[in-house]
Amino acid sequence: MKRLIILGSLFILALSPVFSVPSDVVYTEGETYIKDKTGDEFEADIGDIVDTGDTVTTGVDGFVELDRNGVVLKINPDTVFTLLEREENKEKTDVITLVLGSIKFRYDKITGKEPKIATGSCIAGVRGTEFSVYAGVDGSSLIVVDSGLVSVESEGETVELSAEEGVEVNPGEPPGKKFKVPAGRIDYSTWNDEKLGSMLDDPIIAVDRLKKRLDFYISNIGEYYSLFLEYSEELSKERKKSIEIAKKQGEDASKKFYNEVLFPLTIDTGNLVLNYRYYTLAALSLRRYVAGRLYLIIKTKYIINLNDIKYRDFLDSYNKLLLSFEKSIVPRLVEADI
Amino acid sequence: MKKTIMLLAAAFILASCASIQTKDERNIRRISRLINSGDHEELIIMSEMPFLLDQEIIVLEKDINSFWKDILNAGFKVNEPELERGIFIDEESYKEFYTSMEVKTFFKKYLPEGTRMLELKTSTGRRILLLIKEKLWLRKIYGFKGPY
Structure with a gap:
């Protein structure tokens, strides 16, 4: 993503997704x-x-x-x-x-x-x-x-x-x-x-591995979201500039500015949203279908003895994963994702 | 006349509360009986998807099926269950399960109006929270927390 710097004149436009997937x-x-x-x-x-x-x-x-x-x-x-x-x-x-x-x-x-x-x-x-x-x-x-x-x-x-x-x-x-x-x-x-x-033999190792994968998602979300904020701000400024250009220089100049600056910036900003949302949803899938199921399986195993030290240790580890998820993934989720 | 109407209204409200409490107690007894008799099949039928287990939203039917089957096979029982309290869920109720956007959204999106949160106390002092909705003669479980 660090490659995504607007150089100016040339821009590869991808308006519609290339559906190469069986559907x-x-x-x-x-x-x-x-x-x-x-x-x-x-x-x-x-x-x-x-x-x-x-x-x-x-x-x-x-x-x-x-x-x-x-x-x-x-x-x-x-x-x-x-x-x-x-x-x-x-x-x-x-x-x-x-x-x-x-x-x-x-x-x-x-x-x-x-x-x-x-x-x-x-x-x-x-x-x-x-x-x-x-x-x-x-x-x-x-x-x-x-x-x-x-x-x-x-x-x-x-x-x-x-x-x-x-x-x-x-x-x-x-x-x-x-x-x-x-x-x-x-x-x-x-x-x-x-x-x-x-x-089941070592649920804490299982949680630790999931935590590492979650960290990978969090790192990517952080990177793309930070860029998104930068680009959004830039987009806002360029939109205002576009209005000024239209007023002062006319329609042709405004169109040129739109094609060369505003539209590519809009696409790039949209792509940044696509990317941080991709990692967010991947993290949610990990939480829902892997971590959540791990919790259910371990809780079931210890249901008769929830004070067992192994279960308490597992919970400690699991709660750290939850806190990480709450802090870094949840802010990027919307209700429709749940 | 006004006094009579007010007395009748008060009597109706008291009767309704007693009726709701009776229903809650009946639900606690029913679910406890199913747990203690090992009737996981009936509990599975009663469980709605998605299902809230503590702070986890369970989305695969096979998982909640396994949960009921496995905890009952492990010997999980609810000893001398008592209804501690029963409330209609409101905007803040989700916090009793877990304070998170996911659980808040679960309560908002998946729990029908009129869902009751029942707190069950056992003889060991442990508690269980249940999310129950009665529809005609059907009883549905939307969530389980505990024992804690």
């Missing part, structure tokens, strides 16, 4: 729901469209297949993902944010405008044609490539995966060592159960 529901079975950005929820049906801001949830027996322009998403049972967008290199990019469960992707062709895939622990850049992403109960991720190339980035480090390779990423940590994965050998339930087991 038509072509198949459903079992319990499958779409919750739109206004909060309305309905059962997914063939022909429904998944738009930016929508969340797709599948139940224990649910399955949804999305297809658009030859890109196929197979959303497995017990999965939650939200379609978000952010600005990258002055263009809006779709980001499929997988918070829980697993999705298999198949691209019939690569256009160079593939969406990013985000989980609670990493971001994957797609240059691959067939791969799966698994999001664990503790916020960790597993990416497995069947064919093509996928780059997985977390905490400033990137791992490149090619066919039959996989990598695990814990929240708040860089990607682990990549490993060989013969096709079809990953069983999500088994992998997720192992994650659950580790989480």
Whole structure:
């Protein structure tokens, strides 16, 4: 984002988002729901469209297949993902944010405008044609490539995966060592159960990892929001200037000023909002679908003995995460997000 | 005449309060009986989504299903439950669960008018808060806090 400095004459205009993400529901079975950005929820049906801001949830027996322009998403049972967008290199990019469960992707062709895939622990850049992403109960991720190339980035480090390779990423940590994965050998339930087991064995480590991931979101929100405030102020000044130019120099000069200064600045300011909102909503997903579920699971485990020292220690750690969330994420949320 | 009307009005209000208190006590007894008998299926049916558990907004049905099933399987019981108090929720009620924008918004967005917050006290002195709404003969649980 620090790259985003207005130099003056040249500006790449991106008025409309490039929808390179599958968004038509072509198949459903079992319990499958779409919750739109206004909060309305309905059962997914063939022909429904998944738009930016929508969340797709599948139940224990649910399955949804999305297809658009030859890109196929197979959303497995017990999965939650939200379609978000952010600005990258002055263009809006779709980001499929997988918070829980697993999705298999198949691209019939690569256009160079593939969406990013985000989980609670990493971001994957797609240059691959067939791969799966698994999001664990503790916020960790597993990416497995069947064919093509996928780059997985977390905490400033990137791992490149090619066919039959996989990598695990814990929240708040860089990607682990990549490993060989013969096709079809990953069983999500088994992998997720192992994650659950580790989480129950040491819930404080699980909370600490989530806290690190939250810090990553907070850092990005802080950066984009600060820039947004600067740009907003600048935009306000330029708007006033625009009115003066129209009065003193006429319509042609006003139009030129609008095209060269005001409009690009408006777009850039809007993109900054897009970006801090993206990280805000990603943090909310982490809170709701990973941290909140961790709290429920641990509370259930200790319900008969809430004075247990391990539970009290967990609560201490968890409350720190909550305080961090309240302080840095909540101010960027709106009621419609809840 | 005026005195009669006032007396009748007072009697009506007292009767209404007694009626509400009776309902609250009945709800506490019913839910406690379900917990103590291990009837997680009925508790699951009664639970509305999203559900407020302490400060957490639970959005996946399977999670609240697991919650009821697992705590009852663990032996969670409510001993000698008593209604400590029952109030209609208002703008400040959310603070009894947790003071946060999320919980405040949950109360505003997801709790229907007429939802009652019931405080249940057990023989050990522990308390539980429940968010309950009765609709005709149906009883719905919107939130659970505790025991604390």
